[in-house]
Amino acid sequence: MTATATATAPVPIPAQAASHSPVLTPDQLIAVSQRRYSTKKFDPTRTIPAQHWAALEQVLLYSASSSGLQPWRFLVLSDRKLREALVPLSFGQRQVADSSHLVVFLARTELNANDIERWLKRLTDVRGTPADQIETQRQRLTTNLVTAPRPGFNAGESARYQVYIALGQFISAAALLGIDTCPHGGFDPVAYDRVLGLADSGYRSVVLATAGYHAETDANANSPKVRFPLAEVVQHVDHLLP
Numbered sequence: 001m002t003a004t005a006t007a008t009a010p011v012p013i014p015a016q017a018a019s020h021s022p023v024l025t026p027d028q029l030i031a032v033s034q035r036r037y038s039t040k041k042f043d044p045t046r047t048i049p050a051q052h053w054a055a056l057e058q059v060l061l062y063s064a065s066s067s068g069l070q071p072w073r074f075l076v077l078s079d080r081k082l083r084e085a086l087v088p089l090s091f092g093q094r095q096v097a098d099s100s101h102l103v104v105f106l107a108r109t110e111l112n113a114n115d116i117e118r119w120l121k122r123l124t125d126v127r128g129t130p131a132d133q134i135e136t137q138r139q140r141l142t143t144n145l146v147t148a149p150r151p152g153f154n155a156g157e158s159a160r161y162q163v164y165i166a167l168g169q170f171i172s173a174a175a176l177l178g179i180d181t182c183p184h185g186g187f188d189p190v191a192y193d194r195v196l197g198l199a200d201s202g203y204r205s206v207v208l209a210t211a212g213y214h215a216e217t218d219a220n221a222n223s224p225k226v227r228f229p230l231a232e233v234v235q236h237v238d239h240l241l242p
């Protein structure tokens with residue numbers, strides 16, 4: 001397999017990470033990163049095809065999490081009529097109703113022994129990890145996360161940060177499929193938690209993402225990106241202080 005790819009001939013991707021064959025050229029990666037932008041106005045007549053949406057759900061599933069514990073849920077709302085009721089709870093942002101899909105990113109409010117047991121059971125089921133290794137993991141996770149976490153550690157806070165990784169992965173992946181998105185911190189999480197019935201769920205809303213296709217009239221669609229200079233933002237470190 002060659003290390004190059006074109007937009008018209010996707011490179012087959014190996015099932016496991018054993019191969020390092022790129023699936024995009026560096027230029028394609030830059031282009032798709034520049035093309036992704038926060039859509040201010042969606043075309044309310046367009047819907048993401050089911051197969052593309054299903055792929056984005058898997059992207060959420062495969063997001064990275066600390067110790068693999070996946071302290072999250074992702075609520076998908078595709079019914080536009082239903083979403084109209086959320087616009088007033090989202091600072092009036094029309095994207096919430098006009099997009100094709102809305103994702104509410106939820107974070108676990110705490111971590112307890114049950115969360116760890118649930119994860120260890122899944123690990124055993126999927127990988128057949130031997131019992132002695134499971135026990136080692138149980139002790140490590142329980143100590144680090146529940147009984148003696150490092151000072152200042154808060155599992156609920158940590159879960160909130162991790163949810164943002166899923167958000168980043170989601171918006172980047174959508175751009176690869178030609179799907180527009182917008183992250184939304186501008187909403188009332190308490191009101192969302194109420195209307196979504198999250199009170200006793202152990203999860204709370206953290207951030208939203210809308211996804212679909214931009215309206216022709218979305219001025220931001222063709223605006224240049226506003227970023228500080230690369231050399232200022234990304235700095236290469238070649239020595240440490242003694």
Ligand SMILES: Cc1cc2nc3c(=O)[nH]c(=O)nc-3n(C[C@H](O)[C@H](O)[C@H](O)COP(=O)(O)O)c2cc1C
Pocket residue numbers: 036037038039040093182183184185186187207225
């Ligand atoms: C955590 C977060 C919350 C955001 N909340 C909103 C929002 O509520 N409404 C909105 O229109 N854009 C929102 N944005 C989009 C930013 O305004 C946008 O990413 C930024 O201006 C850079 O533009 P670009 O994404 O088009 O490159 C949010 C972005 C992030 C990362």
